[in-house]
Amino acid sequence: MLCSMASNGQSAKLPGFRGADASGGWMGKPRALELLASQAVIVRADREEEIVGQGEAAEYCYVVVSGCVRTVRLMEDGRRQVGEFLLPGDMFGWEALEEHDFSAEAVTAATLRRYPRRGLELLADRDHELARRLRALSARKLRAGRERMLLLGRKSASERIASFLLEMAERTGSGEGSPIELPMSRTDIADYLGLTIETVCRGLTHLQRQGTISIERARIWIRDRRALGVAGCEALH
Amino acid sequence: MLCSMASNGQSAKLPGFRGADASGGWMGKPRALELLASQAVIVRADREEEIVGQGEAAEYCYVVVSGCVRTVRLMEDGRRQVGEFLLPGDMFGWEALEEHDFSAEAVTAATLRRYPRRGLELLADRDHELARRLRALSARKLRAGRERMLLLGRKSASERIASFLLEMAERTGSGEGSPIELPMSRTDIADYLGLTIETVCRGLTHLQRQGTISIERARIWIRDRRALGVAGCEALH
DNA sequence: GAGGATGATTGATGTGTGTCAATGCCTCTG
């Protein structure tokens, strides 16, 4: 069950929280939320536990403190699309309308800070800086969304897999030599990339045989960053 | 060439503009922009003309007044993904960061109102109502984006085509009996749905043979709304 | 009204990825 406790603005001292801002959250750092700290509640979720349900009234939004969370859209016949993987520092749920149009589930055991959406709205009315941050945040999410549409609509399976590895390497900040620790299962990756689990496996194996990466379960080393960029159709810069 | 002229806040009287708010823009009506009218410029674009270029500095944002505009992301080898089709009342470009990460092109001859992004930002700082509208606008765009990820990642060709027809029927407000007038080519539809033009054609023909729709070039009648909903995996309500 | 350009449609064929199924590897439990 989802466990929560009031944090009384002292959440910065709670275990697992200190690294949140330092981690450089992919979707933007919600520093301005410090003003809302008094309304924040720390929530813990076990692995595979649902944090918000698709269609649920959107009362709260969340910041991931530790662990990994996925957003999921489900079709009635069970087909699944993972919208995004959220890592420490990432925020979600504030961009809802009346209700959440996706569910959020813990990929690993996770800690989150939960804020009332209404409080955020009211604060944004008074704090231009926060409002701007929220706009920048949604701009980044929209940009990421367009990138993913290109991936889902036009890239081949191997291109998707290479792009995914590059994205995760960037987000987890895994440098030369240090591996990417993938918190999610192959099934999650497949549902994120619009592929099947078998195709993801084969794609990874293929990259390994080429010498581009090394695989050890959930740990992946990038051996040839350049080749991976080419395989993922990385734009020139 | 892109033609523009200062509107001095009287643009509401310009031909083609009157219908903009009445049309119920899909992405939300930017009524609050009336406050920015003095900074607005009317821009005209010929069919197939580029309005903003991918990678261009994001100085302006736009509201479509008449015609149809598409946003496009291009890969180096020519693969193309259409992000969205913009109809009268729809706004785009305000959710950029430093530069636009997509290009916008006129599908048909189009008229747009162009606003300086900086002016919009400044106004949003003072006007909570506008800021809220912008947040709601991006929430809707993000929601639409998640819906499209599901479509691109998990739906079959025929499901995508049925979903597309339903979306266009909704947005153009074509009721029973009156046809959908599709402003875009089959190629555009294909690039929007992550398919090839041939697959789009075949899918449409198939729906016609089933008696679900009737086709006459760019005009499409929905004969069996229910069957189309099933074909497009429309969620129950 | 002939000729050409452009876009839509249809057909034949190929292939990338999905589906089905077997096996392997690791972890947990008693």
Next chain:
DNA sequence: CAGAGGCATTGACACACATCAATCATCCTC
């Protein structure tokens, strides 16, 4: 340490959609 369960990997095969190619419809031009 045996057995079970969960996930990852690999193989064989099928099929949905892409590709290649031909034809058709419409519009434009001279």
